[in-house]
Amino acid sequence: FESQPRPPVIWLHFQECTCCSESFIRSSHPMVGDLILDQISLDYTETLQAAAGEAAEKCLKDTMKNYHGKYFLLVEGSVPTKDDGIYCTIAGRSALEILHETAEGAAAIIAWGSCASNGCVQSSSPNPTGATPIHEILDKPVIKVPGCPPIADVMTGVVTHVLVFGSIPELDGQGRPKSFYSRRVHDTCYRRPYYDAGLFVERWDDEKARKGYCLYKMGCRGPVTYNACAVTRWNAGTSYPIQSGHGCIGCSENNFWDNGPFYRH
Numbered sequence: 319f320e321s322q323p324r325p326p327v328i329w330l331h332f333q334e335c336t337c338c339s340e341s342f343i344r345s346s347h348p349m350v351g352d353l354i355l356d357q358i359s360l361d362y363t364e365t366l367q368a369a370a371g372e373a374a375e376k377c378l379k380d381t382m383k384n385y386h387g388k389y390f391l392l393v394e395g396s397v398p399t400k401d402d403g404i405y406c407t408i409a410g411r412s413a414l415e416i417l418h419e420t421a422e423g424a425a426a427i428i429a430w431g432s433c434a435s436n437g438c439v440q441s442s443s444p445n446p447t448g449a450t451p452i453h454e455i456l457d458k459p460v461i462k463v464p465g466c467p468p469i470a471d472v473m474t475g476v477v478t479h480v481l482v483f484g485s486i487p488e489l490d491g492q493g494r495p496k497s498f499y500s501r502r503v504h505d506t507c508y509r510r511p512y513y514d515a516g517l518f519v520e521r522w523d524d525e526k527a528r529k530g531y532c533l534y535k536m537g538c539r540g541p542v543t544y545n546a547c548a549v550t551r552w553n554a555g556t557s558y559p560i561q562s563g564h565g566c567i568g569c570s571e572n573n574f575w576d577n578g579p580f581y582r583h
């Protein structure tokens with residue numbers, strides 16, 4: 319077999335907490351090691367690359383120049399737009415500047431997590447830095463993979479789709495891949511029979527909580543949250559927030575920080 323060159327990938331980090339990366343490296347379907355070492359060439363990423371300083375910047379510039387129109391751009395974090403973007407700078411340049419430059423030659427762009435997809439905590443009121451999701455800045459299509467963080471296997475699943483089919487997956491009206499975001503958490507939640515039967519947890523430590531009843535009355539946002547948690551689950555299919563006893567806080571939905579409170583008394 320003739321080996322194909324691995325597609326180059328640039329992964330940018332702007333206003334974020336890095337848990338999207340933390341989630342990504344826990345993917346088991348496919349194994350993240352197989353993806354990073356065999357399927358893609360992760361040429362620039364501040365958290366995982368061995369290079370630092372000028373050597374790292376050279377990797378970024380070389381990839382943009384040598385693979386113009388061919389590299390994939392993955393963006394973690396929102397972009398501050400107030401005061402000329404000075405609230406996030408890397409190697410002396412603003413996130414805003416870097417995003418425009420790298421997006422120009424990208425074959426496909428993915429927004430990782432709620433920060434890059436909808437602004438997340440940085441853009442919550444009063445949004446002091448003017449944090450902005452990347453689709454509001456760029457005039458190219460952006461595949462949104464929201465969640466705080468997104469599910470690891472959803473992240474690698476989206477990358478795999480782009481690599482295997484050479485096209486962006488089918489998206490919903492908000493730009494999210496339909497294969498992972500077309501159903502509400504509530505639609506596939508294992509506690510749904512309790513919801514339908516009108517059996518609800520009334521207090522965190524009551525008997526009904528111990529019996530695993532529905533968390534709707536505790537503020538669960540599963541009925542208005544589109545994500546694959548109840549199907550794909552987290553940590554290699556082990557569990558998801560509701561299974562651990564807490565309601566969904568809607569972490570993949572727009573403005574979930576401002577749509578609070580998370581708790582009702």
Ligand code: SF4
Nearest residue numbers: 334337431432433466
């Ligand atoms: Fe962190 Fe959430 Fe932003 Fe991802 S979306 S970088 S997990 S704050």
Ligand code: SF4
Nearest residue numbers: 507510532533538540
């Ligand atoms: Fe729906 Fe939440 Fe109840 Fe599950 S726990 S059935 S998602 S309201």
Ligand code: F3S
Nearest residue numbers: 545547566567568569
């Ligand atoms: Fe987030 Fe709700 Fe899933 S809080 S992790 S979308 S169950």
